[in-house]
Amino acid sequence: MRTLGLFGFILTIPLLASLLDTSSVAQESSSAAPRSPQPAPAAQSTPSPTPVPEAHKRRSIPEVEDAMAKGEELLFKQHDARASIDEFKRAAKLDPWYGQAYMLLGLAQMQLQQWSDAQWAFEEAAKVEPGNSKAYLGAGSALNEEKNYLEAQKALQHSLEIRPDSAEAHYEMARSFWGLGKWQTAEPHVRQAIALNKDYAGPHAMMGNIYLQRDDPEAALAEFQECLRLDPEGSLAPSVKEIIAQIKKALGKG
Secondary structure, three states: OOOOOOOOOOOOHHHHHHHHOOOOHHHHHOOOOOEOOOOOOOOOOOOOEOOOOHHHHHOOOHHHHHHHHHHHHHHHHOOOHHHHHHHHHHHHHHOOOOHHHHHHHHHHHHHOOOHHHHHHHHHHHHHHOOOOHHHHHHHHHHHHHOOOHHHHHHHHHHHHHHOOOOHHHHHHHHHHHHHOOOHHHHHHHHHHHHHHOOOOHHHHHHHHHHHHHOOOHHHHHHHHHHHHHHOOOOOOHHHHHHHHHHHHHHHOOO
């Protein structure tokens, strides 16, 4: 039985929440020195570590806060990712040390499937906040979409070194192994993602595919049904319903 081709980019609720959650960023970043942000994605050289200017630590910039507020309004309330990009770019230009500007820029670009641009934005966030596990997670996800799986694994390994309890990072790592055709190596990461967040639909769908690879349609059916239960109206749902119907027919249950 064929496996379900459903591992293209889907901005799931857990991944979205993870990329937006900055509550642990300050603590994660405190032990790592930031690096100078780059003005454009063309340069690939690694800058030398540079301390954050004391003035930046002590004050906010009104123009930056205005750009961020407008960008967030456009992205989250008006659902206009394209328009929000200009505001987040403006914030990052005014304050190149503001990691959250790069994070939201990358998130907006991911929604528009601008993978290489999103990769650059998340990598810039990681440069100014080297302890930000979400920045590496975003970069790894974007690299997975570019089918650059080996580089994705490097970014995701950084994320997992900082936050080994990240279900989203384990799932993205599994996606990179799946993309390389190494489903056996993907399996432990999928299982860990499920153990860390049982309400995360995507890993159940991938686990269903792994069971199909193992020629265990009963177990696969249970995983796909759990995926559908967790996210009945999500973008995965139509394909998951189709594969459930096919498995049931093959098992004589439909």
